[in-house]
Amino acid sequence: MRVRCGLIAVWAIAVMAGCGPSVAQDYRFNGGYPTPEMAQKVFDEADLNRAVRAYRFFYPTVSSAAIFREMMRLGVEPNKVFGYMDTQPRHVGFTLNSDTPYGGMLLDLKAGPLVIEIPPGPLLGAGLDIHQRWIMDMGLPGPDAGKGGKHLLLPPGYSGDIPEGYHVARATSYLVMAGMRALPEAGDVAGAIARLETIKVRPLNPSPDWVEPRWIDMTPMAQDQTPTSFERDLEYWKVLHEVVTSEPALEDSRAFFGDLAALGIVNGMPFAPDERISRILVEAAKMGSAQMRVESLADRRPDRLVWPDRQWQWAALRFENGSFDTPDYRDSYASEKWFYQAIATSPAMFRRDPATGSLYWLGLRDEAGEYLDGGKTYRLRVPLPVPNRLFWSVTVYDAETRSQIQTEQAKAALRSLFELTDLSGDHVDLLFGPEAPKGQQDRWIRTLPGKGWFVYFRIYGPEPPAFDGSWKPGDFAVIE
Numbered sequence: 007m008r009v010r011c012g013l014i015a016v017w018a019i020a021v022m023a024g025c026g027p028s029v030a031q032d033y034r035f036n037g038g039y040p041t042p043e044m045a046q047k048v049f050d051e052a053d054l055n056r057a058v059r060a061y062r063f064f065y066p067t068v069s070s071a072a073i074f075r076e077m078m079r080l081g082v083e084p085n086k087v088f089g090y091m092d093t094q095p096r097h098v099g100f101t102l103n104s105d106t107p108y109g110g111m112l113l114d115l116k117a118g119p120l121v122i123e124i125p126p127g128p129l130l131g132a133g134l135d136i137h138q139r140w141i142m143d144m145g146l147p148g149p150d151a152g153k154g155g156k157h158l159l160l161p162p163g164y165s166g167d168i169p170e171g172y173h174v175a176r177a178t179s180y181l182v183m184a185g186m187r188a189l190p191e192a193g194d195v196a197g198a199i200a201r202l203e204t205i206k207v208r209p210l211n212p213s214p215d216w217v218e219p220r221w222i223d224m225t226p227m228a229q230d231q232t233p234t235s236f237e238r239d240l241e242y243w244k245v246l247h248e249v250v251t252s253e254p255a256l257e258d259s260r261a262f263f264g265d266l267a268a269l270g271i272v273n274g275m276p277f278a279p280d281e282r283i284s285r286i287l288v289e290a291a292k293m294g295s296a297q298m299r300v301e302s303l304a305d306r307r308p309d310r311l312v313w314p315d316r317q318w319q320w321a322a323l324r325f326e327n328g329s330f331d332t333p334d335y336r337d338s339y340a341s342e343k344w345f346y347q348a349i350a351t352s353p354a355m356f357r358r359d360p361a362t363g364s365l366y367w368l369g370l371r372d373e374a375g376e377y378l379d380g381g382k383t384y385r386l387r388v389p390l391p392v393p394n395r396l397f398w399s400v401t402v403y404d405a406e407t408r409s410q411i412q413t414e415q416a417k418a419a420l421r422s423l424f425e426l427t428d429l430s431g432d433h434v435d436l437l438f439g440p441e442a443p444k445g446q447q448d449r450w451i452r453t454l455p456g457k458g459w460f461v462y463f464r465i466y467g468p469e470p471p472a473f474d475g476s477w478k479p480g481d482f483a484v485i486e
Contacts, residue, residue, distance in 0.1 A: 061294030066138035084114035095410040098230040109202035111184040115161035119210040126154035131186030135179040140328035142175035147354030247277040302346040321366035370460035373481035381455035383439030387480040395467030405458035
């Protein structure tokens with residue numbers, strides 16, 4: 007009986023009602039009516055089902071709220087103070103990378119429509135609502151196509167006049183995150199940061215006392231912009247409640263807000279779960295996190311594979327748009343896989359074509375199909391030249407935090423703009439392991455024994471051979 011209890015504990019029923027049979031015939035009713043004990047058991051199960059479903063659906067919302075919370079702790083203020091960062095491993099964020107500097111603008115549309123002026127040049131970015139739903143692309147992938155332009159961001163329900171001369175987009179929340187990246191041409195990071203600081207934001211109709219926002223440097227600041235510290239406990243739901251009570255409901259997702267309402271998370275009501283609901287919410291957070299981790303890092307969908315003879319996966323399963331929509335349904339599996347390990351979406355980010363966009367490949371297994379182990383040394387052979395119009399990189403992430411690996415090397419990436427310039431020959435071997443292979447430190451990233459890791463292989467401005475299979479990287483091979 008002890009073994010059976012352990013197995014059943016995986017399921018919600020056993021957790022809520024104690025160890026016992028979970029098959030359908032065990033739901034017994036007297037003349038069609040439940041006993042008080044049976045009613046309690048079923049209510050617990052139903053609420054746990056609702057909570058797990060809501061946890062998974064609202065994960066990008068809580069992830070986005072964690073970014074707002076941390077950036078504001080560092081001194082960023084919506085509409086007033088923006089932050090830029092030359093990203094390093096000490097900056098914890100889901101699959102952030104150090105390929106380009108980031109510029110983060112937190113916006114509050116309760117102030118009314120806002121104008122974002124993008125200067126000409128190699129800038130790329132997007133606007134996202136608090137649920138990480140795509141609103142607009144800007145810069146190279148946007149309608150201004152890198153030539154500069156004025157983007158008008160309208161708040162929910164806006165019905166005022168819309169002047170001409172703007173690229174117009176409507177937000178589905180008042181809080182919006184506009185993330186921009188500046189390409190460091192010839193490795194010039196300082197110049198890229200200076201370009202970010204030329205981005206301007208102002209109200210459509212500024213008041214006489216309007217003060218132009220300023221930029222601060224977040225690079226020196228250690229930070230954690232993820233929900234990993236609270237994604238498995240009650241704080242997760244407190245953060246979600248804050249969003250629910252301050253933003254309009256998503257019209258196409260009202261059923262999920264209904265799940266929250268059944269659990270006591272309702273706009274206009276305080277977050278005050280009783281002991282039973284608190285227990286259910288904590289268990290749902292643990293279950294939801296485990297489910298998303300398995301789907302994200304142990305994916306079994308056939309369409310995950312980039313090439314049939316390689317272990318490489320698509321980091322994002324869908325590429326048609328920035329909303330994970332198919333003609334018939336929203337691909338919730340693909341959405342959850344992405345948001346558990348990454349942030350932000352846009353059509354340009356996922357676009358798999360040689361004319362525009364970028365490619366993100368996920369590598370987490372070696373050529374034998376085993377997970378990458380921080381205690382082993384691996385070689386990744388990359389054929390040259392890599393088909394790109396802009397640059398490419400390989401970045402190492404901690405499988406637990408889904409953020410850049412933190413070691414005494416203080417480095418997590420090998421990049422064509424920096425470490426991998428002036429390559430020659432028909433391939434380059436990149437190395438990963440706990441100790442640097444002799445004489446090859448410049449093409450090596452340290453990993454940690456006892457910890458799993460994965461990589462994103464990114465190509466910006468991919469060219470046709472990256473799509474038609476005539477060019478592809480090798481798999482990770484154990485060399486020690």
